[in-house]
Amino acid sequence: MDKPYCACATPPGVSGIAVIRMAGEGSASVADKVFRIVRTAGDAKTVAEMPGYTLAYGTFIDPSDETVIDGVMLTRFCAPHSYTGEESVEISCHGGLTVRQEILRVLLENGARMAGPGEFTKRAFMAGKLDLSQAEAVMDVIAADSELALRAAESQLSGSLKQQVEEISASLYMQLAHFELFLDEIEDEDDGESKIRYAEELERSACAKLKSLTDSYRQGRILSERMKIVICGIPNSGKSSLLNCLSGYDRAIVTDVPGTTRDTLEVVTSIRGIPVKLIDTAGIRKTDDVVEAIGVDRATAAIGEADIVLWLVSSDEEEKTITGLIDPILTLPRETKIALLISKSDTTDEESVKKQENKVISLISGKGYSRKPDLCASLSSATGEGLPEIEGFIRKAYDEMGSASSSELLLTNRRHFEVLSSALDKVEKSIAALRSGDPLEGPALLLRTALEEVGEITGKTVSDTLVDTIFSRFCVGK
Numbered sequence: 001m002d003k004p005y006c007a008c009a010t011p012p013g014v015s016g017i018a019v020i021r022m023a024g025e026g027s028a029s030v031a032d033k034v035f036r037i038v039r040t041a042g043d044a045k046t047v048a049e050m051p052g053y054t055l056a057y058g059t060f061i062d063p064s065d066e067t068v069i070d071g072v073m074l075t076r077f078c079a080p081h082s083y084t085g086e087e088s089v090e091i092s093c094h095g096g097l098t099v100r101q102e103i104l105r106v107l108l109e110n111g112a113r114m115a116g117p118g119e120f121t122k123r124a125f126m127a128g129k130l131d132l133s134q135a136e137a138v139m140d141v142i143a144a145d146s147e148l149a150l151r152a153a154e155s156q157l158s159g160s161l162k163q164q165v166e167e168i169s170a171s172l173y174m175q176l177a178h179f180e181l182f183l184d185e186i187e188d189e190d191d192g193e194s195k196i197r198y199a200e201e202l203e204r205s206a207c208a209k210l211k212s213l214t215d216s217y218r219q220g221r222i223l224s225e226r227m228k229i230v231i232c233g234i235p236n237s238g239k240s241s242l243l244n245c246l247s248g249y250d251r252a253i254v255t256d257v258p259g260t261t262r263d264t265l266e267v268v269t270s271i272r273g274i275p276v277k278l279i280d281t282a283g284i285r286k287t288d289d290v291v292e293a294i295g296v297d298r299a300t301a302a303i304g305e306a307d308i309v310l311w312l313v314s315s316d317e318e319e320k321t322i323t324g325l326i327d328p329i330l331t332l333p334r335e336t337k338i339a340l341l342i343s344k345s346d347t348t349d350e351e352s353v354k355k356q357e358n359k360v361i362s363l364i365s366g367k368g369y370s371r372k373p374d375l376c377a378s379l380s381s382a383t384g385e386g387l388p389e390i391e392g393f394i395r396k397a398y399d400e401m402g403s404a405s406s407s408e409l410l411l412t413n414r415r416h417f418e419v420l421s422s423a424l425d426k427v428e429k430s431i432a433a434l435r436s437g438d439p440l441e442g443p444a445l446l447l448r449t450a451l452e453e454v455g456e457i458t459g460k461t462v463s464d465t466l467v468d469t470i471f472s473r474f475c476v477g478k
Contacts, residue, residue: 247269
């Protein structure tokens with residue numbers, strides 16, 4: 001018989017309480033060796049006698065010498081009504097490092113073993129408590145660092161993706177059943193009417209739903225990977241000051257000396273509910289300084305990978321330096337949003353700010369670009385002018401990636417996106433083959449492959465190797 005497995009379910013560090021979780025057949029027996037009940041509901045004298053979902057206060061001891069390690073609360077769960085579907089206990093103890101280490105040591109010495117990474121959730125998946133998409137959402141909930149990321153993770157944990165995938169699978173099974181039913185009956189290969197009908201039904205059902213899901217990844221990706229916002233401009237244009245304002249604290253060194261920032265500096269934060277990575281870059285200019293030149297190259301590379309570029313131009317910046325940044329910024333893909341910010345607006349008047357803005361727009365047109373910045377605004381990091389517009393611009397850029405509806409399911413997991421994209425490709429090829437009048441064997445094979453791929457989302461057709469790989473990324477206590 002496999003031993004019960006245990007781990008600390010709370011993160012390292014000192015805290016008021018910590019939770020030690022133990023699950024598997026025999027958990028109550030191990031607990032009875034090390035836990036003495038002081039008070040509990042009913043007349044239970046041992047953990048094994050406690051009903052499920054009840055709690056007891058008592059002492060955790062080392063039975064080798066009866067030493068009391070801590071006063072703890074123990075919660076009892078009976079199979080199959082537990083997270084993993086097995087009998088289990090959770091021990092709430094004081095949150096000191098030594099207390100936790102001693103409790104784990106005693107459990108291991110009295111019949112338990114250490115849990116593997118993600119073993120609790122893996123057992124829940126294997127017991128049918130969660131499908132694979134819900135199991136992966138557990139870690140997304142833990143890792144969520146913004147309101148929208150948490151909302152998306154909770155949606156998948158509640159089974160929204162599972163439901164969508166099951167509907168897609170049902171549609172594919174129905175079409176495949178039609179194919180199989182008529183495969184032997186249709187002798188006339190020119191019978192295109194039925195094939196067109198099958199193609200139209202596939203487009204309305206499975207194809208439309210798959211496309212809706214894969215399209216949502218453009219927005220959902222931001223919630224898991226963060227929106228990359230690059231702040232660029234020439235030296236001393238106010239980039240580091242803006243980074244500090246948007247991040248809410250003095251992360252970057254700010255001086256009047258051009259070239260203070262000589263490398264990219266990254267800060268992760270949340271703006272209007274959107275998880276973002278702010279990247280302060282070295283001032284872009286020609287330089288003979290080897291170190292600064294490396295920083296300029298990294299700044300240019302960062303611009304090319306950005307979701308949003310905040311281009312700072314000071315109100316007195318010369319035409320020559322403005323022109324030097326037009327090409328790397330205006331040649332970005334249309335999906336990359338560009339904000340032109342006339343910085344240090346508190347040091348000049350409104351007319352000068354507008355004049356500088358018009359100069360930049362004129363220089364862009366003069367270089368042959370029809371595209372203009374998506375936002376033009378004045379900025380003062382000293383007074384806060386322009387900051388609400390920038391934050392609103394960031395939120396709008398996110399919303400334009402997809403629907404802003406809070407009820408819409410968003411794909412946030414790259415594995416899900418790649419699997420469903422591959423399934424969509426198979427379905428689209430099947431539709432094209434049907435419209436071309438090809439024999440049904442080809443479309444049927446494509447749909448079978450698509451079904452297998454869709455099943456990888458929920459775990460119906462997933463390999464043991466992939467399951468092990470997914471859960472190996474989990475923390476030990478989950």
